[in-house]
Amino acid sequence: MKKNGKNRKPIKYVLTAILIAGLVVFSLLLVSCGLFEETPETESMTETESQNIVFESPTDGLYSYEDMKSDMLALSEKYNGIFTSRSIGTSADGRDIMLGILGNENASRRIIVTAAMHGREYLNSYVVMLQIEEALASYYTASFDGTAYSDLFDAVAIYIIPMCNPDGVSISQYGIDAVRDPSLRAEIEKIYESDKGYGFTSSPLNKYLSYWKANAQGVDINRNFDSDWQKYVGMGVPCFMDYKGKSPVSAPETKALVDLVNQPVTTLASVCIHSSGSIIYQNDPALAQLMKNLTDYTVSGDKGNLPSFSEWCYYTLGIPAVTIETGSGYCPFSFDKYVGIYDDINLILPTLAAFYQ
Ligand SMILES: [Zn+2]
Numbered sequence: 001m002k003k004n005g006k007n008r009k010p011i012k013y014v015l016t017a018i019l020i021a022g023l024v025v026f027s028l029l030l031v032s033c034g035l036f037e038e039t040p041e042t043e044s045m046t047e048t049e050s051q052n053i054v055f056e057s058p059t060d061g062l063y064s065y066e067d068m069k070s071d072m073l074a075l076s077e078k079y080n081g082i083f084t085s086r087s088i089g090t091s092a093d094g095r096d097i098m099l100g101i102l103g104n105e106n107a108s109r110r111i112i113v114t115a116a117m118h119g120r121e122y123l124n125s126y127v128v129m130l131q132i133e134e135a136l137a138s139y140y141t142a143s144f145d146g147t148a149y150s151d152l153f154d155a156v157a158i159y160i161i162p163m164c165n166p167d168g169v170s171i172s173q174y175g176i177d178a179v180r181d182p183s184l185r186a187e188i189e190k191i192y193e194s195d196k197g198y199g200f201t202s203s204p205l206n207k208y209l210s211y212w213k214a215n216a217q218g219v220d221i222n223r224n225f226d227s228d229w230q231k232y233v234g235m236g237v238p239c240f241m242d243y244k245g246k247s248p249v250s251a252p253e254t255k256a257l258v259d260l261v262n263q264p265v266t267t268l269a270s271v272c273i274h275s276s277g278s279i280i281y282q283n284d285p286a287l288a289q290l291m292k293n294l295t296d297y298t299v300s301g302d303k304g305n306l307p308s309f310s311e312w313c314y315y316t317l318g319i320p321a322v323t324i325e326t327g328s329g330y331c332p333f334s335f336d337k338y339v340g341i342y343d344d345i346n347l348i349l350p351t352l353a354a355f356y357q
Helices: 002-032 038-051 065-078 123-137 149-155 166-178 182-197 205-209 252-261 285-295 309-316 335-344 348-355
Strands: 083-090 096-102 109-115 156-161 266-275 279-282 298-300 321-326
Touching: 065 083, 065 096, 065 123, 065 166, 083 252, 096 123, 096 166, 096 252, 109 123, 109 252, 109 348, 123 266, 123 335, 123 348, 149 156, 149 348, 156 252, 156 348, 166 182, 166 205, 182 205, 266 285, 266 309, 266 348, 279 285, 285 298, 285 321, 285 348, 309 321
Parallel strands: 109 156, 109 266, 266 321, 279 298
Antiparallel strands: 083 096, 096 156, 279 321
16 A cells, blocks of 8 residues: 555656646636736727717617717717717707717718607617717728718718607607606697597507607607698698698707708708618609618609608708618517618718718
8 A cells, every 4th residue: 555655646746747737838828818818808898888889789678869869979079070969959848859960060061861750760760870880980990982981071971860759759668758748748648549539549558659650749740841731631630640730840840850951051962761661762863772772672652742851852952862761560679670770771871971972
């Protein structure tokens, strides 16, 4: 036993030495892979965090009015000089209608991009905000068709209103509690009863409100513009959709957009983003083709004869315009659908700026 024990002792030392040496080599390998290195990890985390203002997904799966507004302000602070944001008006329920200007805010030519004119189509607000952040993050490094972003957006600024109908979005996302003004809340409860009477819904109130398209007054903003307004019939009373209002441009949200478009800046084009159907409603053929090339959506005939934003831009003001209907299925979309829509319209901002240089 002793002998054996004596004989084994050196072997034990050798095995221990091999084990220690092995651990040292393994640790060195880990260090060389950067796993134990603190400084680069901290740097890369900071870098990632600094790029993610909008890209941070909302915690409750709903990109809200508050998320949009705070992201707009954060982007304009971070990208001072190439992105500005401001309110262009106040909604019926007191929310800001936020405008972001990508590029040279003093440019004499611009393109207007609008989204979420209908409440339940709010996922497009998030996707458009992502597109803004992506363009800003690569502003000084990326180019499109051989022209640097910084040149593209210096010559042609993009005016983006990612959430034209912040009250409608909030109503669709959070139900009746999202309505701040008691008289508007009472009005919406009346509209609910009216819509039940028309047979439009038999759902409980908040389920019904999730399909809300109108503003907080029951006016469909995209039927409130002064283009074939008289001819349009739609709903004769306030409704979750298709009520054109008492007179053209009666809704404060419509007025804010009209005032913006009427500014003395040349508007080269207007793209109005809705959902759903993966369809492009053509007004201007060249712009529709450009958007088809980008999205691979089907170009459908001109809707015409509607008091919508695109029709008003195109027929009343002569601005090339189209309406894009993103995604497929019923709105509101679940949050995960943003990935597909993001891919569909990816690079829409440089695409537009390059086309209209
Ligand atoms: Zn719509």
